[in-house]
Structures are given as structure tokens and as C-alpha cells.
Amino acid sequence: MNDDRGSGSLLAVSIVAAMLALASLLLPLSIVLSAKHRAAGAADAAALGAADVAVGALPGIPCDSAAAVARANGAALSACRVDGAVVTVRVVILVLGFDVRASATAGPPPSGVN
Numbered sequence: 001m002n003d004d005r006g007s008g009s010l011l012a013v014s015i016v017a018a019m020l021a022l023a024s025l026l027l028p029l030s031i032v033l034s035a036k037h038r039a040a041g042a043a044d045a046a047a048l049g050a051a052d053v054a055v056g057a058l059p060g061i062p063c064d065s066a067a068a069v070a071r072a073n074g075a076a077l078s079a080c081r082v083d084g085a086v087v088t089v090r091v092v093i094l095v096l097g098f099d100v101r102a103s104a105t106a107g108p109p110p111s112g113v114n
Contacts, residue, residue: 046089054086088104
């Protein structure tokens with residue numbers, strides 16, 4: 001006799017297990033992508049803050065300002081380069097054991113740009 005009782009339950013358990021496996025793979029990816037966006041925002045803010053100092057709008061040292069702004073945004077400044085009034089920074093955020101990095105450049109527009 002061919003009895004199909006319980007096959008629906010087995011299918012439901014299999015579907016739930018597949019969904020849990022997919023979620024366990026996608027959750028770390030979404031966390032790292034979110035950290036990448038946070039790092040990009042921190043890099044942008046740090047570069048803008050350092051550029052304000054570099055052009056004389058604020059007192060201080062550009063790279064010190066960039067480090068403070070990065071720290072306030074939950075990141076660490078890993079590199080800072082000042083070229084006149086143009087500042088390029090690189091920041092890093094540690095998330096799930098991975099270094100998530102971002103960089104940004106800020107300064108006045110090039111001459112001749114209206």
C-alpha cells in the first residue's frame with residue numbers, strides 16, 4: 001500500500017530549512033554592505049572636514065580633523081593625504097572580522113569650473 005501521509009510536513013520542513021539557510025547566508029552580506037555605506041559616509045565627512053581646515057575655513061590640522069570626524073562616525077582614519085587644499089582620506093570599519101574600507105577626496109573645485 002502506498003501511503004502519502006506526512007509528505008506535506010516533510011515538504012514544509014524542507015522549505016523552512018532552505019529559507020533559514022538562505023537567510024543565514026544573506027544576513028552577513030547585508031551587514032557588510034551596510035557597513036560599506038557607513039564607511040563611505042564617514043570618509044566623505046572626514047574629507048570635507050579636513051578640506052575645510054586645509055582651505056582655512058576652520059582652525060587646526062587637516063588630518064587631525066579628519067581623524068576626529070571619522071571617529072565620530074564610527075570609523076578609523078587609515079590614511080590622509082593633503083595636497084594644497086585638496087584632501088584625500090581613507091577610513092576603515094571593522095565588522096564581522098572584516099575590514100570595510102572607503103576613501104574620499106574633497107577640496108575646492110578645479111579652476112575654470114563654473
